[in-house]
Amino acid sequence: MNDGKKADGMHRALCPVESLYVGQRSRAVLSCSLRGPVDVEALSAAFDAMTQAHPTLRSRIVEAGAGYALRLLDEDERPRLVTRTGAEDEAYAAELNAPLPVGGPLSRAVLVSAPDGGSHLFVLVVDHTVTDGHSGIALHNALWDRYRELVEGEHGVEASGSDTPRWPQPVSRLLPAADDAGTAEYLDGRVEEARRHPVELVPYDVRRPSTTGRAVGEGAGGGGGGEGHIEVCRLTLDAELTTRLRRTARAGGVSVHALIAATLLTTARRRLDGDGPRTLGCLSPVDLRSRLSPPLPASDMVPAVTTHLQTLEVSGTSDTLDLARTVHARLGDFVSRGDHFHEMRITPEIPRNPVLQLATVIVTNMGVVPGPRLPGGLEAVDVRLTPAREQYFPQAGRSPVMACVVSFEGRLAIEFPHHTACFSPSFMRVFRDDVRDGLLGLAETAGTEPARAAAG
Numbered sequence: 001m002n003d004g005k006k007a008d009g010m011h012r013a014l015c016p017v018e019s020l021y022v023g024q025r026s027r028a029v030l031s032c033s034l035r036g037p038v039d040v041e042a043l044s045a046a047f048d049a050m051t052q053a054h055p056t057l058r059s060r061i062v063e064a065g066a067g068y069a070l071r072l073l074d075e076d077e078r079p080r081l082v083t084r085t086g087a088e089d090e091a092y093a094a095e096l097n098a099p100l101p102v103g104g105p106l107s108r109a110v111l112v113s114a115p116d117g118g119s120h121l122f123v124l125v126v127d128h129t130v131t132d133g134h135s136g137i138a139l140h141n142a143l144w145d146r147y148r149e150l151v152e153g154e155h156g157v158e159a160s161g162s163d164t165p166r167w168p169q170p171v172s173r174l175l176p177a178a179d180d181a182g183t184a185e186y187l188d189g190r191v192e193e194a195r196r197h198p199v200e201l202v203p204y205d206v207r208r209p210s211t212t213g214r215a216v217g218e219g220a221g222g223g224g225g226g227e228g229h230i231e232v233c234r235l236t237l238d239a240e241l242t243t244r245l246r247r248t249a250r251a252g253g254v255s256v257h258a259l260i261a262a263t264l265l266t267t268a269r270r271r272l273d274g275d276g277p278r279t280l281g282c283l284s285p286v287d288l289r290s291r292l293s294p295p296l297p298a299s300d301m302v303p304a305v306t307t308h309l310q311t312l313e314v315s316g317t318s319d320t321l322d323l324a325r326t327v328h329a330r331l332g333d334f335v336s337r338g339d340h341f342h343e344m345r346i347t348p349e350i351p352r353n354p355v356l357q358l359a360t361v362i363v364t365n366m367g368v369v370p371g372p373r374l375p376g377g378l379e380a381v382d383v384r385l386t387p388a389r390e391q392y393f394p395q396a397g398r399s400p401v402m403a404c405v406v407s408f409e410g411r412l413a414i415e416f417p418h419h420t421a422c423f424s425p426s427f428m429r430v431f432r433d434d435v436r437d438g439l440l441g442l443a444e445t446a447g448t449e450p451a452r453a454a455a456g
Contacts, residue, residue: 011071017347019067021127026127026387034119043122050143056106060073082111088119100126106130137369139301141370175344190346190353194358202399228392228419231428232415236412245442257328258331259321260365261323266320280361286335364387387404401416401423416432
């Protein structure tokens with residue numbers, strides 16, 4: 001297969017795994033709410049330094065034979081920092097809904113400042129064809145590191161990367177050697193497992209026009225029909241509550257990821273009819289960077305993630321901690337067997353077998369990550385990571401629920417991106433609140449002090 005080996009000064013072929021993202025049109029949206037003065041010229045120079053150091057950020061996707069390739073943009077086409085004045089909430093919504101079209105730059109940086117210049121929103125958007133969560137966060141922090149160096153006048157910051165682009169290798173080329181027959185056997189097993197255990201999805205609550213012009217759908221969610229747009233419903237936990245949730249996880253012998261996944265599964269189950277067991281699916285992204293030999297640095301701008309799909313029988317009376325133990329054990333077994341490498345190898349088969357990634361809930365987990373280090377006088381009030389894409393298929397009538405989990409500076413947040421032509425804002429707020437209540441209940445087992453959680 002085309003493994004992305006071909007590369008020259010202006011081009012780098014996409015491997016089959018990377019090419020899947022071309023059709024998905026998904027993107028990582030990193031944002032940082034700031035308080036204090038921002039040197040726009042230094043921030044612009046810092047973003048230029050990042051795009052110079054990472055040619056994928058100043059590339060476009062082009063067709064190359066039967067596949068795709070990255071091609072460097074001309075100097076006058078490369079992305080530059082965009083600045084404007086406006087309100088933070090409106091700016092975030094606008095950037096969340098602004099795509100990165102095929103043929104255009106694969107990154108975008110925007111600074112939106114309040115009229116008085118005292119607060120700002122910085123948004124960094126990167127196409128998932130050339131990034132994952134870990135590299136996106138690393139890029140965001142590296143950009144602010146460069147900004148701090150420029151503002152503080154540190155020496156040696158003039159160098160912004162070689163004129164000769166250093167194209168990162170596709171992760172599919174870095175996997176351990178494998179037997180083709182073994183990979184085929186693994187694929188057959190996965191397809192058969194998915195066939196024997198079809199999962200149920202959460203129905204959309206938004207009414208939509210039918211071919212007869214009448215509204216159809218399972219309820220009036222307040223989102224209405226029409227084209228809709230992307231919104232994000234958010235759950236945040238303070239540092240104390242995050243610590244208590246970790247204690248609950250340790251005491252139960254599971255990960256925080258497993259606790260959150262189990263809570264999402266029980267919440268999703270309540271959106272289905274009846275009280276008996278139903279087959280639900282949980283899709284967990286699995287980071288490959290730390291599991292390669294040698295490990296791949298987070299600074300390499302490539303998607304380096306695969307997934308683990310498991311199905312579970314969940315009833316209206318299922319115990320969340322028991323579900324968490326199952327999720328945790330199965331995910332651990334998956335990695336210990338080395339199946340995460342097999343899963344990456346069969347990824348190109350997903351368009352022909354979409355059930356390989358069909359789940360009731362998709363639960364990402366970036367773990368605990370640092371926020372940006374800023375110069376004196378500038379404060380990061382909030383940092384966020386949210387996935388978005390261009391197609392949400394409201395005509396399907398149901399879909400997985402996405403939850404993006406990340407802990408910046410020890411404070412856990414769960415982002416629920418959704419499309420208003422599918423799930424209404426009111427539906428997602430209630431879903432979010434049910435997840436919050438479930439997590440609060442779990443955290444209460446680690447202490448008796450009043451817990452604090454915020455929704456926004």
